[in-house]
Amino acid sequence: MRERTSLETQIEGITRLERELDDALTLIELGEMEEDEATVTEGEQAIKAVQDEAARLQVETLLSGEADMLDTYIEIHPGAGGTESQDWAEMLLRMYRRWGERRKFKVETLEYQDGDTAGIKSATLQFKGHNAYGWLKTESGVHRLVRISPFDSNARRQTSFASVWVYPVVDDRIQIDVKESDCRIDTYRAQGAGGQHVNTTDSAVRITHIPSGIAVACQQERSQHKNRAKAWEMLRARLYEVELKKREEKANAEAASKTDIGWGHQIRSYVLQPYQLVKDLRTGVSSTAPSDVLDGDLDPFMEASLAQRVYGTEVEVEDID
Template identity: 70%
Template structure:
């Protein structure tokens, strides 16, 4: 077998091993059999909520198990075909079999990433919270660019985006904003984006056209389902109302309808201003708070460090996950995985998938952790 074919076979086998380990194969097979038995029970749909959850779990598990079995079967078929073609000296058949291996390697890689989206809250919608760093207008403008990047990524994937609250900057950009992204596995895809993002560019606000470095932070947390119980005590809350600052007509701008909730024990602060009534904004803000507390618990379970996920941490050197350099050259580099792009305009326009895929894969592969690197 030629070197390229051997390399592809090894790559596919590595993906299969990761998939099998991630599934916990024996447990997955037993659970799928159990779910198939539940599906045949005529009384299952007496509780539609429970039935829907079980059927969703069954569909995801069956898809993962079927994908692994497909990989096993098609890999062996390709190996047998190559060996037969080489024995007969049929170069055209060898080329066709190697082409099949390349397609199979792509399929294996895709299934490997999809398998990573099986965490407890990965299927949920996501809140994305953006904060500008020190630096006034420059960082506030960068924060608005970052917010737009995630909104465009969501739109390109057919997800719905709702603006929950935004705090406009004095001259341009935003001090902070929160959006809700609604779509399949929204949290699973975006959960690795929490951290500090750095921009290097010639400032449009500097009359001397000097190069500036700006920082903004991103926090991603899952929207919690109604059946997830998160205990929040009234005595632990500080609730403030204020006048909404964004667009929304006369009602929004003349009443204290916006709500900010501070969870005193954790220091978590959430705010909502997109609803027209204070009551609705308070209900939504409470939902956001519970989501933050739930995400905090998920991070503890995953033994993740809190430095990258603490919105009150210093937004600057030492907490970065990605650098976006527009001057003196053009480069976007993820400091955790080493993934790069020489087209920052596309990345800032929402082309994030290769960064998301690499960061998710690094969680299982144990990929490189990014130190702080001085780019530009």
Template identity: 65%
Template sequence: MRAEISSLVDDMKQSIGLLRRHLDWDNALRRLAELNAKSEDPSIWNDPQKAQKLMRERQDLDKRIGMIRDLEQSIADNTELIELGDMEGDQSIVTEAEKALQALKPKVAETEIETLLSGEADANDAFLQINAGAGGTESQDWASMLMRMYLRYANKYGFKAEVLDEHAGEEAGIKSCTIQIKGHNAYGKLKTESGVHRLVRISPYDSNARRHTSFSSVWVYPVVDDNIDIVVVESDLKVDTYRASGAGGQHVNTTDSAVRITHVPTGIIVACQAERSQHKNRATALKMLKARLYEMELQKQQEKIDAANAKKTDIGWGHQIRSYVLQPYQLVKDLRTGHTSTSPGDVLDGEVEDFIQASLAHKVKGGGDQVIEDIE
């Protein structure tokens, strides 16, 4: 076997080994056997909601195990064909098998992403919240640039995006906004964007043309679907109404239709002003609150930093996940994975997919948080 093909096979086998580890292969097989046995019991349909949840889990687990098995079988079959072709001196067999192995490489990469997007809420829609850090106009302008970046990302990659809440800055930009992004695996992909984003540039608001560093935070949490029951006690809520704000035009109301809900036990605050109807805005804000409460539970289950701590994180040095440098050179660098781009203009125009995929791949390979040194 040629060294190039041998190296390709070794790399793919290593990736599949990591996928097995991520899936916890032996436990996954045992769980699938349990689900298969339960699915054959007619009594499970006495509780249709529970039965549907079980069948979804079974279908998802069966699909992921099947994808890994299919890849392993294809690699084994084509490796054997190369050995057979070499033994019989039939170069045509070798050539076809090598082509088949090369065609498997992108399939292995796709399977990595599918396996990584297998969390309980990964397939759900997402709420994406942006908050400007300290620094006034500079950070507020940076927050608006991030808002534009994610809206363009959604448009380019087949998601639908709607701005639910937006608070304009005093001079420029925004203080905060919340976007709902709809589409398959929206949360699974965008959750890797949660963290502090840092911008370095020559400020357009500084008459002395000095270099400024600005920070804004991004926080992504899943939209809770109807199959997940989150109980919210009405007495735990503080509801305020206010007049919607924004860039102007028909979406800015002249009545107090915007709604802000504070969940007193946790301190979580959500707001919505997307609709003219106070009732509709309240319903959407309540849905956002349930999503935030659900995310807190997911974080506890996964032994990650819970949502309450994330909300209290300082928006500044030591917490950033990505730096965007526009001057004195052009570079975007993810501090968790080391992935870079020398075209920050393209990234800020919505080309974030490579960074998302790098973060997902980093996760399956057991990468820790912020292992790469920061850039100046």
């Protein structure tokens, strides 16, 4: 039913565009016959609206992967650098939350570990909505920040790194078998909001898949039993995501970016000082408004990286004003 709804939506979009284009052309033709400049202008504006909508639908056609329509998880971890990197990781957390709100996705926090002084040690979000994984899948990698440190009394420039890891929520159609004997299960006390019960009992659960080294954690629920079930679901999703990466023959590069959060593995740089620039190192897309990007304006970066992945070549892009 989900696949059928997706196909129907795509077909309806094309049909609607054809109808709106015909109406706009008819409007222009009538305006020219009656020498009514206002009617001609209205028709031209309608054609521009059709053009913009066609461009949006063209991007949607890039989301045709096996798991693109699924919900998704995002894990964020700071790199080396203590408070600086932990604060940067929290900035990324807010950026993706804001992007999700713009897209009307439902965003839930599954795991959150406060930093030592500021920021976070780790966080896991779940985005629920059509094509959530498809949109976010190219965000996996290391993100680099250059700024004047707010934690340095000498106001020196600081470079920080944080990693983002994106993997799809596995639905009931996909069977992933995981042996419990291959896993280590740890419980610990949750952090953050949730009330006295959450913060004073070992309700949070972390599961480590020993053969692959993959670890997931959940502290969303007050019940350890519910967190354990959610963590198993997250682990199966991570293992499925690894298999998808193997099919794309990119597992080696992805593993390298996961294990080394630093120079040489970043996908995007965010420079706040001495100039203002966000640049994607894979596609060349850039923005001179970092504040907008950090507030969730990520679509141009995602669209370019999706096009590059689908077509397998460098894509021509324009800077974002």
